[in-house]
Amino acid sequence: METNPIKILIADDEPDIIEIISFHLNKAGYEVETAKDGSEAIEKAKQFNPDCIILDIMMPKRNGFEVCEFLRSNKQFDKTLIVLLTALNDEASHIKGLELGGDDFINKPISPKVLVSRISALFRRIQPATSETKTLQIKDLIIDSEQYKTILNGVVHVLAKKEFELLYLLAAQPGRVFLRNEILSQVWGNDVIVGDRTIDVHIRKIRVKLGIECITTVKGVGYKFDY
Amino acid sequence: METNPIKILIADDEPDIIEIISFHLNKAGYEVETAKDGSEAIEKAKQFNPDCIILDIMMPKRNGFEVCEFLRSNKQFDKTLIVLLTALNDEASHIKGLELGGDDFINKPISPKVLVSRISALFRRIQPATSETKTLQIKDLIIDSEQYKTILNGVVHVLAKKEFELLYLLAAQPGRVFLRNEILSQVWGNDVIVGDRTIDVHIRKIRVKLGIECITTVKGVGYKFDY
């Protein structure tokens, strides 16, 4: 079982806030990524796939509400905690934030220690649900074998069974070259006999469906995942 | 064991607060019980077995911290949400409350609407994790295993036993692909032998009865709930 650190994305346009919150979250053992506005928050979220996103309401480009709404409409972020921060201390925003799918709503000025406490409290509560060992993630590419789907930059790509299994095999060990024989025995099984071009065709379909260069041909040897 | 309307216990020594919070929680569909001090809160908690307990910090007999600590040391209240209320707006109490196992910490004066919002947000997040919940809700689809019926958009759809159990199995873990074998052993049992098309026919009946696309076929693998 992999024990990756819990990942948190902070989006705020005030560098001071980002810095102090990052510092405290890091100290508490979280892996932190940052964004300075709403658009960057969405971009980073897709790539970083955080377990929790802290959103300032008042941000340039897209405000916290808009980002929250977007995240909640995207299946990739189903299980992602969203914490909203704001200097506005009004009831309506508070309720709106929670109704848009926020998990916590905190008024500024906020003590970093309290923020960290609140976030741990949230994680403590959802802990049992967060134990995904069957999911690979390489940058903005998520390969989820429990759901049999791949998400690239927030977009779901449905691969057929063999395609998926082939991609999963390669991506589980990025950089390692798999011989054609290895691929055949792992994905097709030892007793199955298929023609020369079968692997190539499947590789091609993966390349076309994902639209990125993530599988490299090592001529005369085999293929490797390289992204 | 949880029963259907979500139960909330409020403990506060100020009758006015109790009254106004009860009113709003009731209106939001929760079943409410009250206690006027810490000792009564513990007693009532044992009897009433609430899903959520709202505790004022400053109470006679035993204060909110003490009650929280007691509840958290008792397995009966493992999954019970604890919300702490206080007029003291100091960082140390806030952190202490969360560290003692509180799920939320709210400063008075509190708007009842905000309180209700925060509590629904907590439940929304917790629901999927609680395996003992008998009623699933995914968007406008409610799957009630006590009554063996599903409600979609307010309209009741009666599924037969096998249909219901199949839907329930899938919907309990949305997105997860269930292999045909898993479905067979979970719904039909390990020793039952049925033909190839039995699952398909049941899936079809669910699809027809509900009239929505909520079960996705993953060809060569199985089925998943996806709505």
Next chain:
DNA sequence: AAATCTAGTTAACAATAAATTAATATTATA
């Protein structure tokens, strides 16, 4: 008890998607 339901299953066939092949083009490298 006979008739009528109902859920569950099966079987035959249709429809669909996936996997494979085959033919040809392209590429890398000895």
Next chain:
DNA sequence: TATAATATTAATTTATTGTTAACTAGATTT
């Protein structure tokens, strides 16, 4: 450049699932 390996494309085959209707065994009603 020659050639072996891989890429590409479309056609074909195969596997899997969808659909329908009929059948069976219990339950329920008359």
